[in-house]
Amino acid sequence: MAASQQFCTFMLHEEFFGVPVQQVQEVIRYQEMTRVPLGSEMVSGLINLRGQIVTAIDLRRCLGMPARGARQLPMNVVVRTGDGPVSLLVDDIGDVIEVDEDALEAPPETLHGPTRVMVRSVYKLPGQLLLELDIARAIAVAEAAKESPLSRA
Amino acid sequence: MDDCDEIVREFLVESHENLDRLDRELVELEKQPSNREILASIFRTIHTIKGTSGFLSFSKLEAVTHVGESLLAHLRDGHLSLNPERTTALLALVDAVRQMLAAIQGTGQDGDADHSELVADLTRLQQASLASAPEGDGAAVGRADTKPAQSQQGAPPLPEAVSGPPEEKKKRKKKKTEADAQAASGARQECEAKPEKGAEAQAEVVTADKTGAEERVRERASAEQSPAEHAASASEAKPEDAHPHEAMRESIRVDVGLLDKLMNLVGELVLARNQILQFTRTTEETNLVTTGQRLNLISTELQEGVMKTRMQPIGSVWSRLPRTVRDVALSCGKRVRIEMEGQETELDKTLIEAIKDPMTHLVRNAVDHGIERAEQRQAAGKGPEGLLKLRAYHEGGQVNIEISDDGAGLDLKKVVEKALQKGLIGTDQAARLSDREAANLIFLPGLSTAEKVTNVSGRGVGMDVVKTNIERIGGTVDVQSIAGKGTTVKVKIPLTLAIVPALIVTAAGQRFAIPQVSLLELVGLEREEARKQVELIRGAPVYRLRGSLLPLVRLHEVLKIGEGGGASAGGKCERVNIVVLQADGQRFGLLVDEISDTEEIVVKPLGKHLKDTSVFAGATIMGDGKVALILDVLGLAQHARVAHEGRDHPAAEAESRQACEESCASGRQALLLFQYGAGGRMAIDLAAVARLEEFSPNSLEIAGDQETVQYRGQIMPLVRVPAALDTRHEPAPAQEGFLQVVVVHASQGRNVGLVVDRILDIVDESYRLDRQTARHGVLGSAVIQRRITDVVDVASLIAAAQPALCPGASVS
Secondary structure, three states, X not given: OOOEEEEEEEEEOOEEEEEEHHHEEEEEOOOOOEOOOOOOOOEEEEEEEOOEEEEEEEHHXXXXXXXXXXXXXXXXXXXXXXXXXXXXXXXXXXXXXXXXXXXXXXXXXXXXXXXXXXXXXXXXXXXXXXXXXXXXXXXXXXXXXXXOOOOOO | OHHHHHHHHHHHHHHHHHHHHHHHHXXXXXXXXXXXXXXXXXXXXXXXXXXXXXXXXXXXXXXXXXXXXXXXXXHHHOXXXXXXXXXXXXXXXXXXXXHHHHHHHHHOOOOOOOOHHHHHHHHHHHHOOOOOOOXXXXXXXXXXXXXXXXXXXXXXXXXXXXXXXXXXXXXXXXHHHXXXXXXXXXXXHHHHHHHHHHHHHHHHHHHOOOOOHHHHOOOOHHHHHOHHHHHHHHHHOOOOOOOOOHHHHOOOOOOHHHHHHHHHHHHHHHHHHHHHHXXXXXXXXXXXXXXXXXXXXXXXXXXXXXXXXXXXXXXXXXXXXXXXXXXXXXXXOOOEEEEEEOOOOEEEHHHHHHHHHHHHHHHHHHHHHHOOXXXXXXXXXXXXXXXXXXXXXXXXXXXXXXXXXXXXXXXXXXXXXXXXXXXXXXXXXXXXXXXXXXXXXXXXXXXXXXXXXXXXXXXXXXXHHHHXXXXXXXXXXXXXXXXXXXXXXXXXXXXXXXXXXXXXXXXXXXXXXXXXXXXXXXXXXXXXXXXHHXXXXXXXXXXXXXXXXXXXXXXXXXXXXXXXXXXXXXXXXXXXXXXXXXXXXXXXXXXXXXXXXXXXXXXXXXXXXXXXXXXEEEEEEOOOOOEEXXXXXXXXXXXXXXXXXXXXXXXXXXXXXXXXXXXXXXXXXXXXXXXEOOOEEEEEEHHHEEEEEEEOHHHOEEEOOEEEEEEOOEXXXXXXXXXXXXXXXXXXXXXXXEEEXXXXXXXXXOEXXXXXXXXXXXXXXXXXXXXXXXXXXXXXXXXXXXXXXXXXXXXXXXHHHOHHHOOOOOOO
């Protein structure tokens, strides 16, 4: 009997992602954000999480996906990290699902770009694939990215 | 294993505290070698460390402390007297112990450092005794005199005269406890070790004359648990110690992490309260309103209370300084006495940490450079011993620390020369410097005390670093020096950093908080004025603030956020708001769209992900629950490259004043003209004017013997100009019953209203000031609009009417 793991799943640009449920502190609706000028462009801003100031990272930008439509408000998946909670902005939140380790496979060689770095493994579910996001790497990518001259002109 | 770690950790914490005390006590002892109480306390401390390290099998530590203890025993018994050599050796022992403790902390072992030299030294020093006294270990237990000195190690208690002095009784008691400990198993020893520590801690609390919180919270919890403690305290309770034992029970040791957490929670509570209060303003529900008010009061009190728990007496930083002074003085062959006043002055823990290094540096400097050698002092008619005085006190929500020496004072000529040489100031500026400004040149980076580098102070930490460090925590530093009399360095720091007053501004729709410490003044310009007064130098906007150029920075441009409203060149907005800021000696104006209120904000750190952005000092949560970023003024200035180097020194003020006077004397200047009496005319420099207002006579209120009005949520004192100038003048007929008031800036963000009879005009004119008619409050007269007009000296006018608001140089 292979071990199984629970994932908190979410959608990003029609793709199905998940993070281990143990790392998730909570999922909250869209929160008004305060933008941080001159910061990393992948950091969408700061939210007030019950008095705590939490950085919100836009996963779409991290993964190099097109920006969300203006009407489409992201959800916050707040994850625990060594440096306190961080909010990951996602399009839509899915169920918590349990997957067998059996269904795990390394990301295919053909994946490239930021996805290659940030997807830890792929789970083969019936009818769709679940991409496990490497939270630490996603945050590292967001940190490293500096505002490019083109953005937010 | 965990238990063991726990014990080691406790041992470390305690030993560190004890060592700090040892430093102080040894220096103290050197001054009064016959003080048995101090000696006994030192002995106890070393003894405790030895005992515990033996039990925890740190053999090296034990060996070193053992020789030290033996030497101390001789001293205590009067076989030896304390001389500088012995003191130095004992201090070296303290250093060695400290080093080993650090090693234990790091590796769990007492380190590989070789201390045999020290051991030999200490042994040699006890050999020099009159009677070659025996070593500690079990030897010569039965000395004939009544002093139980030699018998620490496993020797049975001596049959002593029961009527010995209380001091001895205590020792005997201790010795007994220890003898038990030696006999018993390890576990038992550990248990015994505690009461001893407890007893000691208590002795410390009650004998040493300090009231520090750190001291108060020491070593309660563990001591109380042990039954033997009661015996120990009982033995302490001798009549000469008429000290309140309650002092002991009133304090407990609390983990700092817990306090930090509490502080955070209170911060959040304050925010929640702000939100609720905002909500109650829009509701009719009286119950909610009253509950809100109560919540307000309670949380304010709670906030104060929790802040207090984080307060530490400054004495905890100072406790090491006597040792520093002694060492430095010895190495430069000087004699220096240190006096401390206000050790109990409390400030926030984080600030205590932050001022440690600057304090040490300033003290070293004072001893090394400030105080002269004994010969020189005597030649100058002073006592051979120099005096270094530390003084701390609270004043106006700030902590003031003064470090003064009675040395030769700064050689201002040399300082100015040096600054000139290094090109830090120009010749013309140098000529204009006041003594105080010249003294403050020592804080300039690059102006090292190079001509007199010694091994003590030439350590690369210049005075500029002291200044930077102090400014980083929102403080200021100032030096005053009187030739031949001495130098005083005055440091002012805020009480706490966690909650600070800040000005809230808006740029491109986003709110930002600017800590009030870096705020100098606010300038509001109407659109027309702005068009004229904000000039461009190759595209870089500048503003003439009282005659000197103030570089302007558009906040939204620096931050690269959207289009600013009024601050942008187009200027759709009615007003242009300039926030005049000071950072690291640079002055610059920040153009923002809107200036809101000042608020007490709770500073929260930014996540690691944003640490690189030096422009922000943190973030805070506003009353409406939204997050606002706190601007780091220094970082912002650097980011915007406010190139203002020529001015970033203390002479800037003088220069600007001078420049202003010059422009008053000849150049074109915008002036506000008003009439007094029937036909007299007066002019005020328009740059000093904030606004023109009219007040109904009904709104006049009397506070003290001062006429005041309520203005923008503040109480604004009014000064009747002609009256204040002592001018013979018949009041002009009231203008439609309204008072015409010229609002001018005073210090600390306050305004003062100058009541004039009638405002005539604003002119931009060049004129020649004739100073013959200068008198109090009047700079002189000039011909303006072909009429003789007195030019008002606003600063002295305010000073005369309102000494408390005297703005110094901020209004010219």
